[in-house]
Amino acid sequence: MSFIPESETTAPNLFDLTGKVALISGASGFLGSAMSRALAEAGANVVVSSRSAETAQKVANQLPAKEGQNHFGVELNHLEESSIHSGFQDAVDKAGQVDILINNGHAPLGEDWKSVTFDQFKDHQINLAGYFELSRLTYQHAVERKVPASIVLLGSMYGVVG
Ligand SMILES: NC(=O)c1ccc[n+]([C@@H]2O[C@H](COP(=O)([O-])OP(=O)(O)OC[C@H]3O[C@@H](n4cnc5c(N)ncnc54)[C@H](OP(=O)(O)O)[C@@H]3O)[C@@H](O)[C@H]2O)c1
Incomplete structure (x- = not known):
């Protein structure tokens, strides 16, 4: 006799993203390429x-794909509002929907507060505005579709160390 309720999900099901579309920015980078692969391995169609x-198309072509699974590449720059909007629309046009957003793209910046230039600091903040705008587009898209969506924003422990 099992004490596990029939409604209880299984561990593999918890991580199964089959039928979901994940949009991940900065996917050519160190963490982005690993996360894109993990999303594809979990069954998602990855943009x-x-x-x-x-570069985006090249990265998409290298992702593992089972039968019926499709990956796509789109051009998107967090520092340009028009690029964010056209990149998001391109993702929806190509994949049909976006269920998961991973805000990850970022130009590496190793400066501290004593050496960072005004323009470097400004770009850092504009990149954050890019994360916000993409999150808002994902929210609006989910509300229009009347479905839930997941939004993940990459940060750093250095945000608290300072
Ligand atoms: N690696 C770590 O140990 C670490 C630690 C703490 C936090 N993080 C955070 O994790 C994220 C990824 O880090 P990573 O180490 O994987 O960095 P990475 O290897 O430099 O990759 C970041 C990617 O972001 C893209 N990118 C750069 N500027 C962009 C922009 N304006 N708009 C859109 N995409 C842009 C680049 O792709 P394209 O050139 O193809 O556009 C690049 O491949 C970043 O947000 C970073 O702050 C990383």
Whole structure:
């Protein structure tokens, strides 16, 4: 006799993303490429973005795909509002929907408060505005579809160390 309720989900089901579409920015990078692969392995159709359309397509082509699973590449730059909007629309046009957003794209910046330039600091903040705008587009898209969505924002422990 089992004490597990029939409604209880299984561990593999908890991580199964079959039928979901995940949009991940900065997918050509160190963490982005690993996370894109993990999303594809979990069954999601993955839309990878890069500031270069060619790079995005190359990364998408390298992702593992089972039968019926499709991955796409879109061009998207967090520092440009028009690019965020066209990149998100391109993702929806190509994949049909976006259920999961991973805000990950970011230019590495190793400066501290004593050496960072005004323009470096400004770009850092604009990139954050890019995360916000993409999150808002994902929210609006989910509300229109009347379905839930998941939004993940990459941060850093250095945000609290300072
Ligand atoms: N690695 C770590 O140990 C670590 C630690 C703490 C936090 N993080 C955070 O994790 C995220 C990824 O880090 P990572 O180490 O994987 O960095 P990474 O290897 O430099 O990759 C970041 C990717 O972001 C993309 N990117 C750069 N500027 C962009 C922009 N303006 N708009 C859209 N995409 C842009 C680049 O792709 P394209 O050139 O193809 O556009 C790049 O491949 C970042 O947000 C970073 O702050 C990383």
